[in-house]
Amino acid sequence: MSVFAFALGLPTLDQQGACIDCFFPAPVKAPEADLAAAIGAQFQAGTAMLAPEAVRGFVLAQQPDIAPLLEADRPLAAVLLAADAPVASTPEAFLKLHLLSHRLMLPNTLNLDGIFAHLPTVAWTTAGAVAVEELAAKQLRARIEGRHFAVLAVDKFPKMADYIVPSGVRLADSNRIRLGAYLGAGTTVMAAGAVNFNAAALGPNMVEGRISQGVILGEDSDLGGAASTMGTLSGGGEIKISIGRQCLIGANAGTGIPLGDRCTIEAGLYVTASTKVALIDERGKRTGTVKARELANRCDLLFIRHSATGEVQCRVNPRAIALNEQLHAHN
Amino acid sequence: MSVFAFALGLPTLDQQGACIDCFFPAPVKAPEADLAAAIGAQFQAGTAMLAPEAVRGFVLAQQPDIAPLLEADRPLAAVLLAADAPVASTPEAFLKLHLLSHRLMLPNTLNLDGIFAHLPTVAWTTAGAVAVEELAAKQLRARIEGRHFAVLAVDKFPKMADYIVPSGVRLADSNRIRLGAYLGAGTTVMAAGAVNFNAAALGPNMVEGRISQGVILGEDSDLGGAASTMGTLSGGGEIKISIGRQCLIGANAGTGIPLGDRCTIEAGLYVTASTKVALIDERGKRTGTVKARELANRCDLLFIRHSATGEVQCRVNPRAIALNEQLHAHN
C-alpha cells in the first residue's frame, strides 16, 4: 500500500462523541519501505478509532517514542493517508496541520481542500478543547467550584506550540502562531508577529509582522513590526505572495506582490499589486513606470515613497550593490 | 417596578471584602411583564449581596438554567437597575459590560458614566481575579509551593471570553477582546484584531484590526490587519467613528472619520478628520478638495494615496460601480 502520511494520536471528543481535536506526537510522511509495510499490514486507509491495546505491537516495534499513548484511557486516532487527497475527517485535518508544523511538508504543497469544513470551531480552554455548545455550562460550573477556567481562543485552528515546538525557534507569544505554521530553525516570532496555518518562515528569520495563509518568508529575511503580507484569504486575491532571501520588510510596511531575493520595502510603505511604481536606475535616472505586479519575484529592489514628492519608487537595492562591491573587493 | 436590567451573579471579593469581579451567567434586559414582576417582588433597586438560599425560589422558578449558582459557598450579587443611570457599584459596572457582550445592548446606547471609577484595577490570573495589593504575596507563595500562577493581565476590564462567548464567533486570541465588546454572529477576530468595551462588530465581519471604544463596524465589513479606528479615548476627539456595511479598511490603514456603506480605504493609508482629500468623479475628473470630515458617513467612497503624486484622493468606489452594474445586469 502507498503511504503518503500516517500518524497515531490522541483525540478529544465532545459529549456527542465527535472528534474536536487530535494530537499526533510523531506524524510520518512518505515512510521508508519497512515502516510503510508495517503500516500497511496493520492499518486501513482513512481514519479509524482504535483501542490502545490494538496498536500495542505496532507502536512498540515501530514508534517506541510514543509508547505513552498506549496508556490512554480512550481510543486512539489512526490516520493513514494513501495519497494527498482532500481532507475527509477532522483527524485528517489535524494530521495535515501537523505535517506542516513538523516541517514534513512546505506550505502550498498539501491538498487542503475541505479543511475548513472538517475543522469545527472549538473553545480552546485551560481545560483543553471544549465544544462551544458545552462551554457556558462548564464556565458556570468552574466558577461555582472555584476552579480557574480560561477561554484562550475560540477557533478552528489551535495554537501550534501546544502540539509541537520545532527545534531552534523562539516564540514570544504562542497565541499568535496557528497549528499548520511552518517555522524553520533560527526563527524568532516577536510579540507583534503572527503566522497563520499553511504559511512559513523558512528560517533563520526575525518575524515581527504577519505571515498570512499561503505566504512563505525566505531564509535570512526579516519582517518588521506589524508588517503585512497579503494572503489569498485576506485581500491579495489570486496572487500568491512569497518573499525571497535576505529581504527586509520594514516596520508597518506591507507587500501585495511576491518579492525575489535581497529586496527591501521601507518602513511604513505598503506596496500593493496595483501600486504604480517609478523605476530609478543605479545612477538615479528614471527609466519608466510600472504597476508593482510587473516587478513580482524580481531581485535586488528597494521600494520607497519619496519623502519630498510622495512618489512610490523602486531602486536597485543599495544593499545589493554594497554586497556586490564587497564581493568584488575580494576578487 | 420598572426593570431596565437585572442579573444574579457570582462576585469575587478581595481580602477586605470588596467586590473586584462579578460573573453574571444570564443577565436580563427589559424583561417581559411576568419576569419583571417576579424580579420586583424579590429584589430592590441597586446592588445587594444575598445568600444563595435567599434566592433559591426565584432562581428555580425564573432562571433554572443558572441553578448551579445556588451551590455557591458565598453570597451572590443581585443587581437590579430600575433605569439606565450612571454606574453606581462594581457589580453594576460588570452588569453593563455583560449587557453589551450578551448582545442585549448596542455600544453607545448605555449610560456608562462612572464606569472607570467603579472598576478597580485587578490582576487577572490563572487563579482568578486578585487584588493588585495581594498579588506579590500570592506570587511568592505559589512559587514556593511549585504551583504555576500566571498573571494574564492587570486591568480594569477582564477578557470577554471568560464571561460569555456569543454564538457564531471565532476569536484567535481572547486576550485582545475586553468584556463589553459586542460581537455579532459570523465575526472572526484574528490575532492582530482587538475589540475594546463599548465597541462592536455587528457581524459577519473579519476583524484583523483594532475596534476602539465607541466604534461600530457594520455588517459584511472587513477591518484589515492592524487597521486602526480612532476612538474618542484615543485621539479621535469628539468625532464618534462608525463604519457602515460592506466596507474594507485595508491592512495597516486607519480612519478618523465615520464611513457610510461600501467604502474602501487602501492598505497603508490613514485618513484623519483633517486630511485634505481631492475628489475625483467617476470619469476621473477632479471636482474639488475637502477635509475628510466633510465626507463623514458618505457611501461608496474609495480613499487612496496616489502612488505618483502622494495626493490623498477620494473616488467613487469602483466596487460600488461594479455592484451597480451587476444589479443592473439582472434587471
Next chain:
Amino acid sequence: MSVFAFALGLPTLDQQGACIDCFFPAPVKAPEADLAAAIGAQFQAGTAMLAPEAVRGFVLAQQPDIAPLLEADRPLAAVLLAADAPVASTPEAFLKLHLLSHRLMLPNTLNLDGIFAHLPTVAWTTAGAVAVEELAAKQLRARIEGRHFAVLAVDKFPKMADYIVPSGVRLADSNRIRLGAYLGAGTTVMAAGAVNFNAAALGPNMVEGRISQGVILGEDSDLGGAASTMGTLSGGGEIKISIGRQCLIGANAGTGIPLGDRCTIEAGLYVTASTKVALIDERGKRTGTVKARELANRCDLLFIRHSATGEVQCRVNPRAIALNEQLHAHN
C-alpha cells in the same frame, strides 16, 4: 565589600540541574551601609546556590518579607554583584532584568553584555519553565494524563508580570511585556502595545504601540496603536531612540529618530533617520529641507505627510504654540 546589587531567589532547574529561570521577590540595588555590611558578611561576590537553612538568619533579620523563600524544597540562588560587570551566569541575567522591572535601574544604564549567552531559550508553560529538550515528552505525558499543559511562549525572556507587577500600571495583555521592561506609575499598555526588555515607559503613558529594546518613552507621552519605535536590534542601527515628554506618536506611525518634548507624528507616518523633511515655520513659510536625523532630540515639532503633495513636513507643533499662548494668558 561594595554591593552594586543583591538578591535571593528561587531558581528553576532543568533535569541536568542547569538553572533556566530565577525569581527574585525583592532585589536590592546599592543598599545602605548596614544592609551592605550584612550582605558582605554572609555572601561572596557572584552566584551561589545555597540551602534555605543557610540563609535563614540573614533573611529573618534583613528581608523578613521574603521569609516564605525559606520554605523552599530546593537550594536558593544568591546573587551578589559587587559591580556592574558583564553578565556571568543565568541568575545574574535574571537579576539584571528584575532590577529594570522593579524600577531600580533605568534602561541603558546597566551593563547587559553577555545576557543573550546566559539566557537559555526556555518553554514558558502552564507548568512553569521547561527546558525545550524536555518539552515534547512532557506534552505527551500531560495529554495522556488529561492535564492541560499549554506552552505560552518559547523565549529567552519571560513575561514581566509573572515576576513583578509594578505599582500603578495596567497591562491589557501581559504576554507582550518582557521581564526587563521598566514601566512607571500611571502607564497603561493596551492590547497592541508591547514593551521589550531594557525599554521604558516612564509614566504616565498610554502605550498602544511597540517600545523596542533601548527605547525610553517620556512622561505624559502616548504611543498610538501599533506605532513603532526603531530599536538598535531592529533596524535602527546605532541611533538610540528616545521620546521626550508630552509627545504623541499617532496610530500606525513610527520613528527612527529620538524626539524632544511636545513632538507629534501624525497617524500613519513613519519618520526614519534618512527621511528628507521640509521645514515650515510658524507663519507657514518653508525654511529649508533636512534629513530627519538632524532634528533628533528637538522639541515642539509636528511631523506630517502633506495630504496634497505627499511631502513629509516638520512644523512647529501647534500644541506647543497653544500651550505657550495659554501660559502667556496667565501672565
